[in-house]
Amino acid sequence: MSETLPLIYLARHGETAWNLTGQHMGRIDMPLTQRGERNASRLGERLRGMTFAKVFTSPLQRASRTCELAGFKAAVVDPDLTEWDYGAYEGKTTEEILKERPGWQMFRDGYPRGESAEQVGARADRVARRVQAIDGNVLLFSHGHLLRVLAAHYLGLEPEAGRLFFLSPASLSALGHEENRSLPVIRFWDDTCHLAPNL
Numbered sequence: 001m002s003e004t005l006p007l008i009y010l011a012r013h014g015e016t017a018w019n020l021t022g023q024h025m026g027r028i029d030m031p032l033t034q035r036g037e038r039n040a041s042r043l044g045e046r047l048r049g050m051t052f053a054k055v056f057t058s059p060l061q062r063a064s065r066t067c068e069l070a071g072f073k074a075a076v077v078d079p080d081l082t083e084w085d086y087g088a089y090e091g092k093t094t095e096e097i098l099k100e101r102p103g104w105q106m107f108r109d110g111y112p113r114g115e116s117a118e119q120v121g122a123r124a125d126r127v128a129r130r131v132q133a134i135d136g137n138v139l140l141f142s143h144g145h146l147l148r149v150l151a152a153h154y155l156g157l158e159p160e161a162g163r164l165f166f167l168s169p170a171s172l173s174a175l176g177h178e179e180n181r182s183l184p185v186i187r188f189w190d191d192t193c194h195l196a197p198n199l
Contacts (some may be wrong), residue, residue: 002178004176004182005092005133005176005181006053006134006135006136006137006138006176007030007138007174007175007176007187008128008131008132008137008138008140008154008174008175008176009045009047009100009124009137009138009139009140009172009173010050010058010140010142010147010150010151010167010172010175011043011066011067011113011139011140011141011142011158011170011172012142012143012144012167012168012169012170012171012173013036013040013060013062013063013065013066013071013141013142013143013169013170014032014033014035014038014039014040014043014062014065014066014069014192015032015035015169015170016030016031016032016033016036016062016167016169017030017033018030018091019033019036019164019169020033020186021093022093022094022095023087023091023092023093024089024090024092024093024094024097025062025083025086025090025091025112025195026083026084026085026086026087026089026090026111027060027082027083027085027086027090027126028091028094029062029089029107030059030061030062031061031062031147032061032065032066032121036062036066036139036169036170037069038064038171038193040065040066040069040070040170041128042114042170042194042195042196043066043069043070043127043170043172043195044069044072044195045072045194046172046191046193046194047070047071047139050137050139051136051137051183052076052136052138053134053136053137053138054070054076054131054134054138055067055074055075055076055138055139055141056075056076056077056078056081056127056131056138056139056140056141056190057072057075057077057078057080057140057141057142058075058077058078058079058081058082058083058119058141058142058143059077059078060082060083060143061080062143063081063142063143064077065139065143066141067087067089067108067141070141071075072141073187074141074142074145075139075141078094078127078140079145080123080126080127081140081141081142081143081146082119082142082143082146082147083116083142083143083144083145083146083181084106084111084113084114084115084143084145084146084149085096085097085111085115086111087113087114088111088112088113088114089111089112089114090114094106105147105163106112107149107160107161107162107163107165108160108163108172111185112170117149117158117159117160117162118159119150120145120146120149120159121152121153121158121159123146124146124150124152124153124159125153127140127150128150128153128154131148132181134153137176144160144167144169145162145168146164147173147178148162148165148166148167149162151165151177151189152164152165152176154175154184155175155184155185156184156188165189165190166190168190168192169188170194170195170197171190171191171192172187172191172192172194173186173188173190173191174188174189176186177189
């Protein structure tokens with residue numbers, strides 16, 4: 001039955017200052033805001049009592065700090081979980097990008113001097129292959145756009161389909177299977193019930 005098949009839990013990092021301003025935050029190593037730290041701790045409360053065969057985190061501090069505050073200090077750092085490289089658009093808002101490049105869509109067009117959707121998809125593929133080889137549930141602490149591409153890949157979709165999966169800061173999601181490993185599904189997505197509003 002599906003209950004015996006392992007799950008891949010996806011934890012997005014807590015809030016940063018650029019989440020509030022809408023700036024594209026790829027490889028820049030931004031810290032969490034105070035609310036981001038509180039919500040990372042609340043994510044830990046949500047995960048309390050759950051067991052994982054392995055826990056992995058992006059090396060960027062917004063993800064690794066979320067991981068630590070959630071109670072997983074011994075997580076394995078995986079560079080493939082790093083956020084999309086936004087290249088020349090690092091720090092810009094979507095509104096600013098569209099002024100200089102009308103019609104631009106990140107999941108379709110990628111970033112100049114950064115990564116394409118296909119390159120991010122290749123990293124997501126490596127992550128998926130590694131974690132699917134692990135016997136037991138796995139927990140990943142990473143970033144919104146990388147996790148969206150990972151979900152698309154897991155479901156057999158193109159990286160561009162990541163545009164369909166919204167993720168909130170400090171949210172929890174899970175990928176699994178319906179009846180067997182040939183039937184990948186989203187078990188739940190963008191769960192923020194553990195976060196208190198307006199804190």
